[in-house]
Amino acid sequence: MELSLTALALLGLLLAAWTVGAGWMVVSSLQRAQAARTARSTMRRLSRMIDDSPAIPLLVKADGKLEGPERLAAWLGLSSLPGFLSELDTGKAGLTEGDLEQLRDAVRRTQKTASPFRMMITPRGSEKSLAVRGQLANAAIASGGAALLWWFDFSESQGELSRLRTETARARNDFAALVGLIEAAPMPMWFRGNDMQLRLVNSAYVDAVAAESAADVVKKQIELVEKVDGLDAAQVARQARDRDTPIERIVQATVGSQRRTLRVSDLPLGSEGVAGYGIDIEELEEQTRAFRAFRAAQRSMLDQLSVGVAQFDPDKRLTFANQPFQRIFALPNSAQLDLPTFERFLDMARDRSRLPEVRDFPEWRAELAGWFQEGSAVEDAWTLPDSTHLRIVAQPMPDGGLVLVAEDRSEQLALSATRDTLLRTRTATFDSLFESLGVFAPDGRMQLWNRSFPAIWGLPEDFFDEHPHVDKLLDKISNRLARPGQRKAIGEVVRAATLDRKERGGRVVLSDGRTLEFAGVPLPDGNGLLTVMDVTDSTKAEEALRERASALEEADAVKTRFLANMSYEFRTPLTSIGGFAELLQSGVAGDLSEQGSEYVGAILASVERLSKQIESVLDLTQSEAGLLPIATEEVDLLAFTTHIVRSREDAIEAKNVTLDLRGDKGAGQVNADRRQLGRALGNLLDNAIAATPPGGRILVALTRRKSGVRVVISDNGEGMKPSELARALDGYRLAGSDGKEGKRGLGLPLARQLIEAHGGRLEIQSEKGAGTTATVLLP
The missing domain is CATH 3.30.450.20 (PAS domain)
Structure with missing residues (x-):
């Protein structure tokens, strides 16, 4: 059991180790797979x-x-x-x-x-x-x-490099050409650095400032342009750089040894500096001044013309109008300040009734505005509402402007009408004249004749329709002359009038017994006028007058001889009668009775009166015949007039007339015949005494004038009518105040003749019931 647990533990550990190893292997595989995928992706990306x-x-x-x-x-x-x-x-x-x-x-x-x-x-x-x-x-x-x-x-880059190399080479060549151009430029050119100091100048600049070389100019910083308004050339260039704007100005500078006008420009080149150049515009300025003077003279001359002239610029604005143009179209004075356009000018003229009356004024105005685009001059005739006739000429100018000429032809048309009337009047006058007229051109051809011209020569009228030559005309009339050789005299008269510009005349006798008198008169137009007149009757009358003139000359000679002997023939019997009467009155023939003494006194008075009348008639007759002797001497006019007045004191006192003598030593002296001048003034004074009623007044005034002496004798008598005064000056018989015929008066005619014989003049003003004033003007 213990073994089993150990075995199980070992087995578990083995399984755990196998699991860990399997997990590690899986993780390692996954990492290697991820690395492979990453590598493949990187390879693909790098390959791409x-x-x-x-x-x-x-x-x-x-x-x-x-x-x-x-x-x-x-x-x-x-x-x-x-x-x-x-x-x-x-x-x-x-x-x-x-x-x-x-x-x-x-x-x-x-x-x-x-x-x-x-x-x-x-x-x-x-x-x-x-x-x-x-x-x-x-x-x-x-x-x-x-x-x-x-x-x-490297194709694009290589092309770009080639292009850049080409452009670089071109730029290098252009720069070299530009440098050469700047150097060869006739105008001064320069370059300033950013510090506004001269860096580069061309040869023209060096010559302008009279420097040795460009390096010398740069070294000494010799400026071409002087200070203007306190700013020198460098300061103006700095302003151009600061504003980054070219500055152009016109200044005066000394170029070489002359003062010239330059147009100077400063051009900013960014941060590099400022370039500049100066263009000599002295000739341009002179031309500008000459052009301004020419324009002023032209406009002054245009103001003196009687034709109206106006100038319009390419913008159709009125730039100039002379005085006649302003007067014709009644332009206001403001038109010289506020320049009107062409259309506005037409409107202003229409408002003042200085344009023709048209039905569609806007259309007509647009038509006139088309004159600016015409290729040649346009002529038109305008009749204004006030019967003014204008001749309009519109001349387009090369710059697009227009010159408008307005000529007032009203007077010319009136003169033309008058001329036509005069021509018709002349034709009618020619045809109605008694004289026969023919006008010949300098080439001898007949230009004009009246109706009497063919008739007086006995030629048919259709002969003159061809304007015959004078030789052909003479051939036609030569057989009508009593002496055909006289045709040459007529031709010479025509030639003298047309070519020699002399006036000649002559007379011919026709075969029918008529006598024609002709004359050639040069006319102002270069033609000659031949006038022919039938003087047959006047010739006969002239012969009769010539015979009568011979008789009158003989009678004048008889009158001269009569005047020479009249003094002896008239005065000798009167002297004898007066002498015997004085002997009887003195008692040589014994004492006379009272009645006999009266008869003798009457005889002596009649002899004296008749002597004066005879002397007056002789003097008047001799004066009219120019035979009156005048012996001049220096005469004191005041003393002379006083003597004449005092010699008539008895007659003045007898009529109880007041006489006022006015004058002083300022009257001076005159050169006159004392006896004859005394008779003239005495006759005037006697007439004044006779015409003045008792208690009347007579004025005798003497005054000195620049042209001579004036003697005035005036009375307040009855005066005379103009007809009576005319008869009195002619010596006719006058009628008295009672209507009866008076005696013949020779005093005024004799006084006038005597005064005129002294170079003077007698003026008489008389008014019925106001008196008479006689004014004697002596040199």
């Missing part, structure tokens, strides 16, 4: 990673046998991976002979020396670039000195 990796491994054993994935065969252009290294070149695919030999040597060297290698391979007929990196394989991978080659498809 190798298959998907950009690099393909190839194991080359010492005997040249190859082990690697089939994917490498596709890279090499082979259908399958060969077994040995020497089989990588099939002659049509795989490696080239040279690459294979180079690869074989590199692999052999690695197997022997364990030195790695790198090489580039391009398979036959492929554009792939394969990179090969070789090294001695680890003993865990392969033993016996195998070489492990990693193949990389």
Whole structure:
């Protein structure tokens, strides 16, 4: 029993040990199975990673046998991976002979020396670039000195490298060209570092600052641009860098030895610095100033024109309108400040009734706006509501703008209508004149004639319809002349009027006895006018007048001889009568009775009156004939007039008339014949005394004027009517206040003749019932 328990215990222990061993074996199997699964999964993952990796491994054993994935065969252009290294070149695919030999040597060297290698391979007929990196394989991978080659498809990288190399070479060439361009640039260019110090300048900069070299400019930091508004060039460049914005400005700088205008630009280049350049715009500025001056002169000139001119820019805005244009379309002054568009301009003109009346104004306005797109000038005629006629010319400009010209042709149309009326009037006037008229052109052809011209020469009217030449006309009329040779005289007159521009005339006699007088007159238009008049009757009258003129000349000679002898013939009997009457009055023939003394006194008074009348008639007749002798001398006018007035004191006192003499020494002196001037003023004073009623008033005034002396003699008598004054000046018989015929008065005609003989003038104003004023003007 004890044995059994021991045996059972042992058996239990055995069973327990067997169970533990079985469990351990199961656990160990499970662990090994898990490790196997993990290993297989890792192998599959590693194999997949190798298959998907950009690099393909190839194991080359010492005997040249190859082990690697089939994917490498596709890279090499082979259908399958060969077994040995020497089989990588099939002659049509795989490696080239040279690459294979180079690869074989590199692999052999690695197997022997364990030195790695790198090489580039391009398979036959492929554009792939394969990179090969070789090294001695680890003993865990392969033993016996195998070489492990990693193949990389370097096609994209190689292409990128080639592209980068190409771009690098191009960039290098471009940079060299850019440097050469900058150096050869005619404008100054420079580069500043981040500290705003000059680092690089070109030759133009060196020449501009008159430096020795670019290195000298950089060393001395010679600036081209001077300070402007307290900022130098470096400070402006720093502003451009800080703002990261290019700065452009126009400054004055000394380039060489001249002051020039430069457009300077500073261009920030990030953290590298700031580049700059200066463009010489002096000529551009001069052209700009010249253009501005030209534009100002052009607009000033346009303001002086009578034609309205306006300019519109490509945006259809009114940029300029001269004064006539503003006046024609009644534009307000605000249009010069707030520039209206073309459509707005039309609206403004329409509001002021300065456009034609149209049915559809918007459509018409759109049609006018199409003038901007026209290829040539457009001309139109506008009639405004106030009957103003405008000629409109729209000229499109190359820049897309428009020049609008408005010409007021109202006056021209009126002048044209007037001209047409004048032409019709001239034609009617020509046809209604008694003279025969013909107008010839400078070439001798007849241009115009009236109806009398064919009739006076006896030619048919249809002959002139062809505007014949003057020679043809002379041929026609030569057989109608009494002397055919006179045709040349007519031709010379026409030629002188048309070509020589001289006025000539002549006279011809026709075979029928008529006498024609002709004259050639040059006209302002270059033509010549030939006037022909039938002077047959006037010629006869002229001959009669010539005979009468001869008779009048003979009568004038008789009158001259009569005037020369009249003094002796008239005065000698009167002197004898007066002498005998004075002898009788003195008692030489004995004492006379009272009645005889009265008769003798009457005879003496009549002789004296008749002597004065005869003297007046002689003087008047001699003055009218121009034979009156005038002996001038210096005459003091005040004293002379005072003497004339005092010599008539008896007559003035007898009529109880008041005479007022006004004047002073300022009247001065005149050059006159004392006797004749005294008679003239005396006759005027006598007439004033005779016309003034008792208690009346006479004024005699002397005044000095710039042109001479004025003597005024006025009275407040009855005066005369204009007809009576005219007869008095002519010496006709006057009617008295009682209606009876008065005596013939020669005082006024004689006074006028004597005053005019002194170079003076007599003016008389008289009004019935108001008196008479005689004004004597002496030089």
